[in-house]
Amino acid sequence: xxxxxxxxxxxxxxxxxxxxxxxxxxxxxxxxxxxxxxxxxxxxxxxxxxxxxxxxxxxxxxxxxxxxxxxxxxxxxxxxxxxxxxxxxxxxxxxxxxxxxxxxxxxxxxxxxxxxxxxxxxxxxxx
Numbered sequence: 832x833x834x835x836x837x838x839x840x841x842x843x844x845x846x847x848x849x850x851x852x853x854x855x856x857x858x859x860x861x862x863x864x865x866x867x868x869x870x871x872x873x874x875x876x877x878x879x880x881x882x883x884x885x886x887x888x889x890x891x892x893x894x895x896x897x898x899x900x901x902x903x904x905x906x907x908x909x910x911x912x913x914x915x916x917x918x919x920x921x922x923x924x925x926x927x928x929x930x931x932x933x934x935x936x937x938x939x940x941x942x943x944x945x946x947x948x949x950x951x952x953x954x955x956x957x958x
Contacts (some may be wrong), residue, residue, distance in 0.1 A: 842867035848878050868927045882909050883921040887934045888953035916944040930955040 839847075843907070855861070876886050884890060894901040919938040924933045932953050940944040 870925045871927050873924045883918055884936050886921045887951045890952040916940055
C-alpha cells in the first residue's frame with residue numbers, strides 16, 4: 832500500500848514502514864532473507880529515522896566500534912544545513928551468492944559544487 836498523500840507526515844511514513852515490517856515478519860521475511868536471495872538486487876532507501884548516510888556499513892561499523900562517541904561525532908555533520916550539505920540518494924546492492932552488500936550514498940556540498948559518491952562494502956555473514 833503506498834502513501835496517497837502528496838506530502839505524508841513523518842508519523843504517517845513511520846506507521847506505514849512499521850506495518851510493512853510486521854507483514855514481512857509474519858510471512859517469514861526477516862534476518863534469514865539476507866541469505867535466502869529474497870533481497871538480492873539494487874535497493875533505494877526511502878525511509879530512515881536518521882541521516883541516510885547511517886545506512887552505510889561504514890557507519891554501522893563505526894557505531895559498533897565507538898558506541899559511546901559515535902552519536903556525538905555524527906551530530907557534527909548532521910547539524911550542517913542544506914544547501915551546504917545535501918545527501919541522497921542512498922542505494923544498496925545485495926548479492927547473496929557473493930555474500931556482499933555494496934552501499935552508495937551521494938553527498939553534495941556547497942550547493943552541489945563538490946559532489947561525491949560514498950561507496951562502502953561489507954560481507955554478509957550469519958552471526
